[in-house]
Structures are given as structure tokens and as C-alpha cells.
Amino acid sequence: MSGSVRFDRAAEFYDETRGYDDQLSRATTELLAAELRGRDSVLEVGVGTGLIALPLYEAGIPMFGLDISAPMVGKLVEKAGGRPPFPLVLGDATALPFADDAVDAGLIRWVLHLIPGWRVAVAELVRVVRPRGVLVVHLGSYGGPSDEIHRRFEEVVGFSVDPVGLGWGAEAELDAEVARHGGRLRMLPPLTRRSEEPLEPFLEGIEHAHYSWTWPVPEEVRLAALREIRPWAEERFGPLDRPLTVESAIVWRAYDLP
Numbered sequence: 001m002s003g004s005v006r007f008d009r010a011a012e013f014y015d016e017t018r019g020y021d022d023q024l025s026r027a028t029t030e031l032l033a034a035e036l037r038g039r040d041s042v043l044e045v046g047v048g049t050g051l052i053a054l055p056l057y058e059a060g061i062p063m064f065g066l067d068i069s070a071p072m073v074g075k076l077v078e079k080a081g082g083r084p085p086f087p088l089v090l091g092d093a094t095a096l097p098f099a100d101d102a103v104d105a106g107l108i109r110w111v112l113h114l115i116p117g118w119r120v121a122v123a124e125l126v127r128v129v130r131p132r133g134v135l136v137v138h139l140g141s142y143g144g145p146s147d148e149i150h151r152r153f154e155e156v157v158g159f160s161v162d163p164v165g166l167g168w169g170a171e172a173e174l175d176a177e178v179a180r181h182g183g184r185l186r187m188l189p190p191l192t193r194r195s196e197e198p199l200e201p202f203l204e205g206i207e208h209a210h211y212s213w214t215w216p217v218p219e220e221v222r223l224a225a226l227r228e229i230r231p232w233a234e235e236r237f238g239p240l241d242r243p244l245t246v247e248s249a250i251v252w253r254a255y256d257l258p
Helices: 014-018 022-036 053-058 070-079 118-128 145-157 171-180 200-207 219-237
Strands: 042-045 063-067 088-090 103-109 129-138 184-187 191-197 244-250 253-256
Touching: 014 070, 022 053, 022 103, 022 129, 022 191, 042 118, 053 063, 053 070, 063 070, 070 088, 103 118, 118 129, 118 171, 145 200, 145 219, 145 244, 171 184, 171 253, 200 219
Parallel strands: 042 063, 042 103, 063 088, 103 129
Antiparallel strands: 129 253, 184 253, 191 244
């Protein structure tokens, strides 16, 4: 995955910064299991620490997982008790080490923004999914005040920290690309993400470079930007240690393949 963002450094804090609460995790598993149940094999590309794949496997979905990061996959194995719970492969999303028509379904969450050649990754997933299979995709985004802080961060550092791959919120571009391969879009029922958390942990995540969009920024520039952003954020949103209620919709897209 030349130029793709590796998450080796994020293995120890990935679940904390990208995970769902218990209620949303259960709802996500129920939604995806209903879509994938009855299929003989499901490949998650960018399986990471197993946030999505492990609950699906426990719900009876026959999973396979692929990731480019050994530390992330190692965390998945650790969470599963020290042994791989299902087949796991270290590999490149743009050159999947699977034969044509190898699985019944493909699953991607919060991955395509990390891959400059994301169109190649989509083509590869279409290649390995059998005819009349399905791709299930969620691009991912923060929503609410975190998005505003992200944009303010870009303004302060003076350059874009947009993804190297498919942009956040670029669902229409993804729809068009999958349609080129014959995929027909279905929108799965939306889920609601509701959080009541303060902004301070998000700002601490910027301080400690927990988010991939901060990684290209030199440390001294990142920390200087944060010193400017903190008082701005407090004026904009109020005390940074006060919980804020934020609701956002999470919409998974299913693409039925010919």
C-alpha cells in the first residue's frame, strides 16, 4: 500500500479513540449481522483490532480479516485470548492475497481515507467477492464540535490535513466508483451515535498525536497549534471538561454486486 497510512503506532489506543459505546456497538453488530447472515465467508479489509469483526464473529458470522499493520492484528489476537479467532492475513488492500471470487462479502470501515489508491482497493475487493455478493462500507467521520476543531487545526497549521485517500463525506464518489463495477447501492437503516463527553479528551488526542490526520504535522507545529486552539475552543463551546451532548447518524452502505 505505497503511501498508505499505517496504524502501527495506534494499536494501543485505537479502541479508545475510534470505538463505540456498548449500546452502539451492539446495534452495529445486529445491523451488520442481519445483512451478512447466511453468507459463507466475510472478509473485513482493515480489520485492525477487531472492533467490528470480533463481535460479528461472536454473533456467528464467518469472518476473515486482513490488515497491513501487524501491531493492530496483534491487538485483535490479544483481545481474543491469545489465539486468532478466525483467519487473519497481513496484506495490502490494493493487492489482496486472495483468488478471484474467494468470499461472499466484503466489509470496510474507516479505511479508504488511508489509501491513496483507494479505487484500486475497491476493484480488488470486487474481484475477490463472488458474483451476487455484497460490499458493506462505512467511510467514517467525527461530527459535531470535533469537526470544527479539526477545521480550526487546519487553519492554524496553515495547510490541509485531508485524508491521503477518499475524503471524509465523499460517499457520492464511492457510489460512483462501485457503480462502475456494477454495484447497486442500498442504504442500511441508520444508527444514531449519541455521546455525552467533554472535548478535553479529543484535544488530548491531538496533543498526543492519536489521530492519523495529525501525523504529517511536525510535533512543535502541532503543539503550538493546540495552544492556540484550546482558548478558542473554550470560548466557542464552553468549559472543555464539561460533557457535551452530540448526536450524529451512522449510515452503512451496502453494494449488491452483479
